Amino acid sequence: MHVIKVRALCLLVAFAALIAPMFASANTFSAAQLKTLNQPVPGGVAIVDLSGVNPSTQSPPTARYLDKPVLITRSDSGRWMAVVGIPLSASLGSQSIEVVQGGKKSMHAFTVRDKKYREQRITLKTNKHVDLSPEDLARYEREKKLQDDAYQVFSPQQPSNLLLDRPVKGPLSSPFGLKRFFNDQPRAPHSGLDFAVPTGTPVQAPAAGRVILVGDYFFNGKTVFVDHGQGMISMFCHLSTIDVKPGERLVRGQVLGKVGATGRVTGAHLHWNVSLNDARVDPAIFISMFTP
Template sequence: MRLLLLLLTLGLALPAHAEGFISRLLNKPFPGGVAVLDLGNASQAPTARYQGKPVLVIREDGKRWIAIVGIPLGTKQGAQQVEVEGRNLGFEVGERHYREQRITLKNQQQVTPNAKNLARIERELAEQTKAYRLFSPRQPSNLLFDKPVNGPLSSPFGLRRFFNGEERNPHSGLDFAVPQGTPIKAPAAGEVILVGDYFFNGRTVFVDHGQGLISMFCHLSQIDVKVGDSLQRGAVLGKVGATGRATGPHLHWNVSLNDARVDPAIFIGAFKR
């Protein structure tokens, strides 16, 4: 009774349902975060779209359907909408501040590339963007991910990055400080959809976990998989290196939902405000 009176006093509503484990784990509605929305308990999975792109929908606790929405890092605080079966379902994006990181690179081409390298970067970006936008029907095997390597985090998601004093895109993943040659394991089952050796990312592997949930691993010293390979959770896909734009050996891991890069820390239970 006291809880009810407190909620009414604060102008809040009791939740329509008890949150399940996945909702408690993933619902971090901030720029670069994830929003989990209740879609009800229809007999068939509803379809949902956010900013024109299909959204991951799963059944939680065997009862209700939930949409798991990736929120782009550049999203402003305030109201957002997801389209569900022809109707709009609203949610609020909160505020989150990200720190700065300043990096000095010896290779100036990795800060201000020449025309030849810019053309290469544009080709590689188009290839990787296509991979991020893949939406396969498979259900993810697990949403509480394993860490791809065991080691300390060296750079968190969302850092505003300055290379040789010049601001560039924010840090779109997590960095793990682990030695050269450390095996990298798939955090969930999936299919390898892209491998490459890129100007910025170096040796890179993309894994599709299902319904727009994509992992990207880069700066590898060695790739041990090929496009089309099916990986079980924990399968080794390559080894840590320092290829591409890297100042030393480490693993950079991206997680993407509906083509929005989101904080991988959310999926390993390590999210911090």
């Protein structure tokens, strides 16, 4: 009899582990939280109410924007909501996502508003820090492919929290979307937030997740990518040490590494970016520091 009870307990534990992701995917978020996140500008986030989509089913609909899968959650009122990342390159005006539920397709529109981002112009004495050598360019291209693949990971579980924690405590030194020009040559806009904190400062996971990529890259230095679920990906760059491994599951607040000055930088800081449906969006939105 004792053996039977032990086996039954083991089966119960295994069943609980099996269905845990289902419960994780059933998170709900308050209307107030979703309203805070709704900043539909290039580089922002659109919260799209999927009106007309059956809210009573436990199986969520799927959605795509610019042919990329979109995070779907349920509000505390029971309605399905899409959390859409808007790339900096997005056109202003009307945009739409395609939603599928039970084999039926529907289009749901939202409007992208304008936002002006700052510019920074830097003059260097030579172009040797502007133009890459053929060897460095080849390395960058190899590393970019790895990182692009990480940004496209889309796992079924929902993020543990949509309002994220700051990965470090410290002042911001460079905002998202900053347009940089080196010797009048344009560079890609700044895709994250920089925090001015010293080498050795612990970096904490802003939400639970799974480590999907670590590496030491030409531009980014020692880097960690974390999948928070349904296309929400965080990247942490220029670390001095990495304290996690690929495949490791992190709890919210767990230390994943320490701040450093590795890669193509002039001093110690943390660069943190957030991606939704493979679009880099302003992390300030998720820590309640966004300015329209």
